[in-house]
Every structure is written in C-alpha cells, then in structure tokens.
Amino acid sequence: METRELRYFVAVAEELHFGRAAQRLGIAQPPLSRAIQQLERRLGVALLERTSRAVALTDAGAVLLREGRAALDAVDAAGRRTRRAAHAATGGPDLVLVTKAGTAGELLSKLLDAYAAEAGAVTVDVLLCGPGEQEKLLRDGRADVALLHRPFDSTAGLDTEELRTEGQVALLPAGHPLTARAHLRLADVTALPGLPMPYVLAPDGTYVDGSGPPFRSHEQLYQLIALGRASAVLPEECRAHLPRDVAAVPVLDAPTVTTVIAWPPQSRSRALAGLVRAATRL
Amino acid sequence: METRELRYFVAVAEELHFGRAAQRLGIAQPPLSRAIQQLERRLGVALLERTSRAVALTDAGAVLLREGRAALDAVDAAGRRTRRAAHAATGGPDLVLVTKAGTAGELLSKLLDAYAAEAGAVTVDVLLCGPGEQEKLLRDGRADVALLHRPFDSTAGLDTEELRTEGQVALLPAGHPLTARAHLRLADVTALPGLPMPYVLAPDGTYVDGSGPPFRSHEQLYQLIALGRASAVLPEECRAHLPRDVAAVPVLDAPTVTTVIAWPPQSRSRALAGLVRAATRL
DNA sequence: CCGGATCGATACCCGAGAGGTATCGCTGCC
DNA sequence: GGCAGCGATACCTCTCGGGTATCGATCCGG
Known part of the structure; x- marks a missing residue:
C-alpha cells in the first residue's frame, strides 16, 4: 500500500464525499474514484458503500481509517524527525x-x-x-x-x-460563600446556581463541554470567574497564576492529576x- | 514520502550495499540509486555517506532507518488489519x-x-x-x-x-548436589563447573547468548540439562512440563517475571x- | 411525473516518472 | 598497472497517475 493511496482513502473516509475529498486533495474526482477502486481491489476488501447519493464506511473501511491515520502519522514522523536530525547539526x-x-x-x-x-x-x-x-x-x-x-x-x-501528582481546586469568584470553606466536594461545585462550568469532568477523566460560557484561554476563564459568570475545577498548580479576584478551594474528591x-x-x-x-x- | 521510497531506503540502510539491496527488492541497481538520491533531495538531507567502496549511514539516516521501519510496520498493519476485519465476516x-x-x-x-x-x-x-x-x-x-x-x-x-507474577527457578540435572537445597541464589548457579547456561540473564532483564550449547526448543534444553551439559534459569511456570530427570530449585534473587x-x-x-x-x- | 441537479463511474488522452540496459568513473587490490 | 567491484549517469520504454468530457443513477421541486 502506498501512502498516496492511504491519504486518498482517509480523505474520502473523512469527507464521505468524493468531490469534496478530491478538492481537499487538490486533484480531480475521477482519479480519486479510480484510486479508491484500485485500493479496494488490491486489498480484496470493500471499504466504502456507495449509492449514487451517499457514501458510507464499511466495517473494514472504519478499521483502515483508524489504522491508516496512525500509519500516515508514522510516515510523517519519520520524515520530520529525519529532517530535524539533520538540521540539529546546523543550529536547529x-x-x-x-x-x-x-x-x-x-x-x-x-x-x-x-x-x-x-x-x-x-x-x-x-x-x-x-x-x-x-x-x-x-x-x-x-x-x-x-x-x-x-x-x-x-x-x-x-x-x-x-x-508529580496534585489535587484539584475549585475556582470561584472572591467573596463567594463557598470560599470560606477549607475544602469542598465535587457535589458542592457542580451546578452552582449562576456559576456554570464551561466544561465538566467526565467520569473517565476527560473534559467535555459544559453549560458555561466558552473561553479561549486561562485568562479569559479567570476573568469570567471573577465576574461571577462561571466556575471551574483545575489542578492545584494553577494557583500560582490566579488573579486576586479569583479564589481557589481544594476539592477533596476530584480525581488526582x-x-x-x-x-x-x-x-x-x-x-x-x-x-x-x-x-x-x- | 511514499512507502516505496521508505522500503528502498530501509533495504539499502540494512544492506549498506546498493547492489544487494536492489537484488533483495527485485529491481535493478540504477533505479535504486536514483530513488535514494531523490529521497535525499526531497528531504533536503544526506542519508548515506558513499565512497565508491563503502556505504555508511549518516546520523539522519540512522534516524530514518529507525522511524522508517516503524512507519512501514504501521502501513503493513493497516493493510493486514483491514483485510482481517473483512475476512472475519467470512469465517476468518x-x-x-x-x-x-x-x-x-x-x-x-x-x-x-x-x-x-x-x-x-x-x-x-x-x-x-x-x-x-x-x-x-x-x-x-x-x-x-x-x-x-x-x-x-x-x-x-x-x-x-x-x-500474574512469578519467581524463577534454576533447572539442574536430577541428582545434582544443589538440588538438595530448598532455594538458591543467582551466584550459586552462574558459572557452575560443567553446566554452562546457553543464555544468561543480562542486568536489564533480557537474554543474551551465554557459553552453553545452543538449543532450538524447550525440549532440547531440558534434554541438555538432563544429560548434565547445561543449566538454565526459567520462570516457575515451566515446572509443569519438566521431564522427571530435570530438577527445579527456586532462585531467590532472580528478577520476578x-x-x-x-x-x-x-x-x-x-x-x-x-x-x-x-x-x-x- | 418529468426535468434538472447532484454525484460517482467510465472513456479517453497525455505526460511524468519508475524501471530496464549499457556504460562511465572511482577506488582498492593483486 | 590491470582488473574487479561498486555507485552514478545516460538513455530508452512503458506503465500509470492525473486531466477533461461524459454517462448513468438517484433525488427533488414543480
């Protein structure tokens, strides 16, 4: 399998549309159709279900999308690291x-x-x-x-x-009643009236979007909290950079970071x- | 970078000889030379030092050999897993x-x-x-x-x-004096006179060739031990399959497996x- | 129910480039 | 110094990747 074929397939699998995928790849649609057909023939596997109105991944196609992305990353990595190994000698x-x-x-x-x-x-x-x-x-x-x-x-x-391991702290507007407490529990800070969290901690430890206002940087988040528009739970380490009008209270049962x-x-x-x-x- | 180029480079880097590499790849030597030159030009990096008598890897070439092997494995994996995902539906x-x-x-x-x-x-x-x-x-x-x-x-x-974790045991010919002991230390069994180990445990936990006779299977190893020609240290689990004329004694300070x-x-x-x-x- | 729009597949053409053969130039060795 | 070994170069061929034009199927608005 050539990386060109993999790139083509990944583009089609992501767009689920030959025309858009071809545009993204900077080629015309017919060669793309043929390349995918050839890939399917070589693998002996149907990768896409096409009706003339829609394109869908087969199970095997889903596997190739996942594995193909990893393979393309590995090829890119090989090139980048090689280039960097050479440039390191000349100041990179x-x-x-x-x-x-x-x-x-x-x-x-x-x-x-x-x-x-x-x-x-x-x-x-x-x-x-x-x-x-x-x-x-x-x-x-x-x-x-x-x-x-x-x-x-x-x-x-x-x-x-x-x-290093550290606990997490709840960030609240200075002067909020809860800031008087020495420590909190997650239940205390989720769903605070008027202080929604822009994101919430999912049970598996990842962040998912919450109900609070979106933000682009920590500074923005801190400002929203200081304004009494949001709250958040972050690792202790953030205390070093907090503005004065944001208070931090340890959350005992938040997962350790x-x-x-x-x-x-x-x-x-x-x-x-x-x-x-x-x-x-x- | 195309996988074809990577395959070519890996072949040359492994053989350090364009002729042999070309033979291994099933192509003639000139196209191989050109492909490598083109790869070097595209990366903007010298990968090989060639004199007309010898070929050597540059530092960047060594990086590309390592990363390229991983990338080729990833591409192969993508193809194999895709094929298997499809064939699983038909009895594979x-x-x-x-x-x-x-x-x-x-x-x-x-x-x-x-x-x-x-x-x-x-x-x-x-x-x-x-x-x-x-x-x-x-x-x-x-x-x-x-x-x-x-x-x-x-x-x-x-x-x-x-x-599961388990300790390791020394394997010795039945009747050897040490088999009377309840347990041993590594120092007791390394360099036993007349009972060399076909492999030895390196400090980092890997096996390296030792001074004993080579063997191809566990049965061969057991037979060599039974004949009084070798000794070995293996995980406890092997006791289940030992022939009667091979004895196992725990080695207290061997690394846990x-x-x-x-x-x-x-x-x-x-x-x-x-x-x-x-x-x-x- | 029909005509147009959309989308993937097919037909056909062209040029780049991958691969082959012949040969050169360099180097180490007998 | 002649020869053998090896990588690079010159030159040719032909496959195949990519382009344009078009077809065939399907969906949709009127």
Whole structure:
C-alpha cells in the first residue's frame, strides 16, 4: 500500500464525499474514484458503500481509517524527525518539548534549567498547544517529548515517567460563600446556581463541554470567574497564576492529576534520555 | 514520502550495499540509486555517506532507518488489519493472539476458556513464535494481542494489563548436589563447573547468548540439562512440563517475571476489550 | 411525473516518472 | 598497472497517475 493511496482513502473516509475529498486533495474526482477502486481491489476488501447519493464506511473501511491515520502519522514522523536530525547539526533544535498552553509553568522551567545544567545538554524548543493536540504532535514527529496530565491526556502508546501528582481546586469568584470553606466536594461545585462550568469532568477523566460560557484561554476563564459568570475545577498548580479576584478551594474528591513526561517509544535518542533523566531527578 | 521510497531506503540502510539491496527488492541497481538520491533531495538531507567502496549511514539516516521501519510496520498493519476485519465476516479469525512458544500454557488455556464462555465472544487464533518476535507481530498487524513476560519482552508502545507474577527457578540435572537445597541464589548457579547456561540473564532483564550449547526448543534444553551439559534459569511456570530427570530449585534473587497481556494502543476493538476483560478477571 | 441537479463511474488522452540496459568513473587490490 | 567491484549517469520504454468530457443513477421541486 502506498501512502498516496492511504491519504486518498482517509480523505474520502473523512469527507464521505468524493468531490469534496478530491478538492481537499487538490486533484480531480475521477482519479480519486479510480484510486479508491484500485485500493479496494488490491486489498480484496470493500471499504466504502456507495449509492449514487451517499457514501458510507464499511466495517473494514472504519478499521483502515483508524489504522491508516496512525500509519500516515508514522510516515510523517519519520520524515520530520529525519529532517530535524539533520538540521540539529546546523543550529536547529535537537528536541522539541510540547505542553498544553498555561500548564506546568513552574515544573517546566525547573526541568529546562536542570537539564540545561547537565553535561551534554542540547537545544530544547518548547511548543505550546491546545488540549488534546500533544499526542498528535508526538505521533507525527513535530514534537519529541511532552508534559501530559493524567487522566485528562491519553498516554496510550507512549512511554512515560511520573513527575508529580496534585489535587484539584475549585475556582470561584472572591467573596463567594463557598470560599470560606477549607475544602469542598465535587457535589458542592457542580451546578452552582449562576456559576456554570464551561466544561465538566467526565467520569473517565476527560473534559467535555459544559453549560458555561466558552473561553479561549486561562485568562479569559479567570476573568469570567471573577465576574461571577462561571466556575471551574483545575489542578492545584494553577494557583500560582490566579488573579486576586479569583479564589481557589481544594476539592477533596476530584480525581488526582498526575503530570508525566511522555515520549514515543521508538525514538529513544541520547538527548531524550538525558531530558527524561533530568525530569525524574526533579 | 511514499512507502516505496521508505522500503528502498530501509533495504539499502540494512544492506549498506546498493547492489544487494536492489537484488533483495527485485529491481535493478540504477533505479535504486536514483530513488535514494531523490529521497535525499526531497528531504533536503544526506542519508548515506558513499565512497565508491563503502556505504555508511549518516546520523539522519540512522534516524530514518529507525522511524522508517516503524512507519512501514504501521502501513503493513493497516493493510493486514483491514483485510482481517473483512475476512472475519467470512469465517476468518477476529482476533489473533501471539505468545512465545512453550510459555504460559496453563494461563493461556484458562484465558481462552474464560473468554469463550463470555457472551459475544469471537474466534481467537493462537500464534506461537520465537522470543522477541511478538512485538514485531503486534506492530505490523499480524497479531492483535500478545502474552508477554516482563522484564524479558519489551512493552514499549503497547498498552498492557498485568496478569500474574512469578519467581524463577534454576533447572539442574536430577541428582545434582544443589538440588538438595530448598532455594538458591543467582551466584550459586552462574558459572557452575560443567553446566554452562546457553543464555544468561543480562542486568536489564533480557537474554543474551551465554557459553552453553545452543538449543532450538524447550525440549532440547531440558534434554541438555538432563544429560548434565547445561543449566538454565526459567520462570516457575515451566515446572509443569519438566521431564522427571530435570530438577527445579527456586532462585531467590532472580528478577520476578510478570506475565502481561499487551496490545497496540490504537486498535481498541470491542472484541479485544472483551478478551482483555476476561484476562484481568482470571 | 418529468426535468434538472447532484454525484460517482467510465472513456479517453497525455505526460511524468519508475524501471530496464549499457556504460562511465572511482577506488582498492593483486 | 590491470582488473574487479561498486555507485552514478545516460538513455530508452512503458506503465500509470492525473486531466477533461461524459454517462448513468438517484433525488427533488414543480
């Protein structure tokens, strides 16, 4: 199977529409139809159910979509890491570390300082991204190592070392009655009248959209809370950056957050090993 | 990057010889030279140092060899799993479980029985292979799930659940003086005069070749031990199959062996989840 | 119930590029 | 210095990927 065929199939499987997929790929529709037919013939498997009005994935097609995305990521990763290995010799970064914007600030700077002080330390670039993007960046080679937060981020398929565990705190407007309490329970802060959460913690530890107003950054969230328009539950670490008009109260029964350093298992470079070692020594 | 180019590069990088690589790939040498040049041009990276007498990998080339193998495995896996997903509907196996030949017999049959008794159980094929091959089979899609033994097998990049832990025993000819002891230490059995080990446990838990005679199967190994030509250290579980003329004595300070069930993180099918659940309930 | 719109498949053509053969240029060795 | 081994180059062929035009089926509005 060629990566071209995989890319074509993934595009069609995502769009479920040959015309749009062809447009996205920058080719005409007929060659795309033929390429998919050829792929099906070569695999001996029907991947798509087409009527002349709609396209749907077969079970096998769903498998190829999932596995094909992973394979394309792996191919991309091979190219990116190779290029970076070469450019590292001419001033590029040797390692790219990615973390969610607005998290692990203290821990990260301590880690970078500790690593930079080591013998043989190499250039480390830091990349900030939105939630859920880190794993993608690791898998497709744009990053080499990440700071993740269990159980929010998935660490499936990654090697990890635990760095720190912390509880979570509820963020409320300063002066709210509950801020007088020494600690809270989840039941106290979910569904506070007038203070909806922009997101809620699902039972499996991931965030899902809640009823509160949307926000784009931590600053926005803090401002919404200070204005008495929202509340939130976040790891303790956020207390370091809170404005004065937002109060934090520990939530005893919120799941514990573990910060881990994670990397793709097959890319065990010397530089990466050094960084991981520095991290575990913190 | 196309998989064809990756396959070509991996062949050359492994052979370090364009002629042999071309032969292995079933093409002539000139197109291979050109394909590699084109790959280097497209990546903008020198992958190979060629003199007219020898070929060597550059640092970037070594990265591409490692990452490229993983990417090719992922592409193969996508094709194999897709084909299997389709053939499962027409009588093929839904899941392929792989384990090292000669290990986990008792545990495996209990697992298969327990799973088969579940509602919604699907066909499970069992594949036996040599040491170190299981991870490869999982990564390239020939198998879906494996029984591995830590610390001998690497579980990097796999999701795992622990099933059982056990100590290790020294295998000696029946009647050997040490068989009178209730337990031993590693120091007692390494370098026994006249009883060399065909392999030795390296400090990191992997096997490396030792000074003893080579063997191809557990039966051969047992026979060598019975004849007084070798000794070995194996997980306790092997006691179930030992012939009468081989004695087993626990080795207190040998590393504990953990049997785990492992699967590639992105292939979380319903059938696989059921099998894993059955395994953890054992 | 019919005509147009939509969408995937087919027919046909063209050019890029993958692969083959012949040969060159360099290097180490007897 | 001649020769053998090896990778690179020159040049040819032909497959196949991609484009345009069009068909056939289906849905929908009037």
